[in-house]
Amino acid sequence: MWPRTDLLKLLKVEHPIVQAPMAGTATVALAAAVSNAGALGSLGCAEDPLVTIRQNVDALRLATDKPFNLNFFAHRPPREDRAVVARTRDLIKPFYEQAGLTKVPDALEAPFGTFDPDSLSLLLALRPAVTSFHFGLPETAAVKDLQKAGCIVLCSATTVAEAKALNEAGVDAIIAQGWEAGGHRGSVDSHYEDFGIGTMALVPQIVDTVDVPVIAAGGIADGRGIAAAFALGASGVQMGTAFLSCPETSISDVHRAALRNAVDQDTRLTRAFSGRPARARNSRYIEAMAEHRAPLPDFPTMYTLSGPLLDAADQDRDFHFLLHGQAAALNRELPAAELVRTLVKETLDLL
Ligand SMILES: Cc1cc2nc3c(=O)[nH]c(=O)nc-3n(C[C@H](O)[C@H](O)[C@H](O)COP(=O)(O)O)c2cc1C
Structure with missing residues (x-):
């Protein structure tokens, strides 16, 4: 069915689609709907106190028995x-x-704060099927502890050099985040604005460099984008903006309206x-x-x-x-499970 199945086997999911962990926006209801539909639901935990993360995971486990992903920021303090x-x-x-x-x-x-020993202890207790990191990885010992506990570890890269370093650090798969992506750039270094590498250029170069599955992210909004990611050598996709318009997200009415009226030139990168x-x-x-x-x-x-x-x-x-990406104008207002089904059908028809 899917041209490449390494990621499906790794994540133990039916469809190679990761719903991006969007801190403050991706709710338990969203992650549960996505995981129950056979893709990988994610919670962005980076901005939450540990007690909230625990409560959210309890709620998520009541809503799904499928794998899900917990995401953290590993930025320099x-x-x-x-x-x-x-x-x-x-x-x-x-x-x-x-x-x-x-x-x-x-x-x-x-x-x-940044990912720290307390976050690690919580993760080791919660043992989600998947953990992903943005802004780099925690120290190697923490990555190894997570893997020993049975967690698959993912991390975003925005350049070939970052992907190579993540590969050497032993991550299980790499999210290649192109310039089109909504939300924060996952780069390790924050001074790279002049080197914005688009998804189309980034994915195949990372695929050629690393020996783990690559998940393409940035500007992927429908089956055309997912099929293109596979053609570039990716084993799956991570999509954020496309899921923002699902009724399960917690975005404001103003944001929902902005997505409805989005055009290609709407967004820009900002540190402000x-x-x-x-x-x-x-x-x-x-x-x-x-x-x-x-x-x-x-x-x-x-x-x-x-x-x-x-x-x-x-x-x-x-x-x-x-926060949204360059392809927001392609968004559809569908419940998350229906969006996953639609994306899968569109992609498989094209492939
Ligand atoms: C509203 C929003 C919030 C985001 N928050 C996070 C986050 O907390 N952690 C993370 O790893 N990535 C986050 N991202 C980035 C996504 O993981 C992903 O790289 C991006 O959404 C892909 O591009 P797309 O938006 O064009 O699909 C966020 C993206 C958006 C749109």
Whole structure:
């Protein structure tokens, strides 16, 4: 049926489609529907306290007995550079004034931490079938512990060099995330904006470099994209934006409407909310901040400065942070299980 089945065997799923783990957006209901439909449902756990992750996994296990994926960020802990903070506070001040806010916060705080020994202990206790990482991998010993506990370990790469390093570190499969992708770039290094490599160029070069299955991600929205990924040598796909329009996601009505009206030129890469590049719907704030190529506070402490603007976004759309990718205009508003069935049929018909 599928031209390549290595990933299906590895993940123990029927269809080679991974629903992207979208922190704050991919709900238990979404992941359960996707896993029950024979693809791989995922929860983005990176921004959740451990107790919430445990509760979500309990709920997910009640809703499905199929494999699912828990995703974490393994970013370098943020450093504090007072000069960068001072410059960014000045830069952001006019936007605070526009939003009617008075004081730009002084001290920066990370709203969530990076993957750490406590996250590892929780994962080892929960033993999900699959664990995936974004922004690099935790240390090799942690990867090995997870694999010994029976977890398949995946990680995103945005360049051939990153994929090669992940292969050498022993991951079970690599997510090749192209420039088109919605959400944060999964790159290990955050200074690579000038090298945006599209999915079409990235996937076959990673396939030629590594000896584990490659999962293509970025701009894949329908059966045409999935068939193309297989033609490029991928063993499966990871799709985020396409699942955003499912009724099971927790996106706002404003985001749902934006997806309905999306066009190809809607999005751009921005570091202006989190400190790391993410593809989001363009706005005046994003555009104005893009003019300034100076460093911003490290991910995720930049959220301390952008947070009050995000809170003001209900009144002022200039401050929305609506994460989606370049192919959003192809989205369909289908329940997740139906979307999976549709994607599988479209792809197999084409293949
Ligand atoms: C709203 C949104 C949130 C995302 N959050 C995460 C996340 O928490 N962890 C992660 O590994 N990837 C995350 N991503 C990136 C996806 O894993 C994937 O690379 C991307 O969605 C693929 O491109 P596409 O959006 O064009 O399908 C997110 C993507 C979106 C659209």
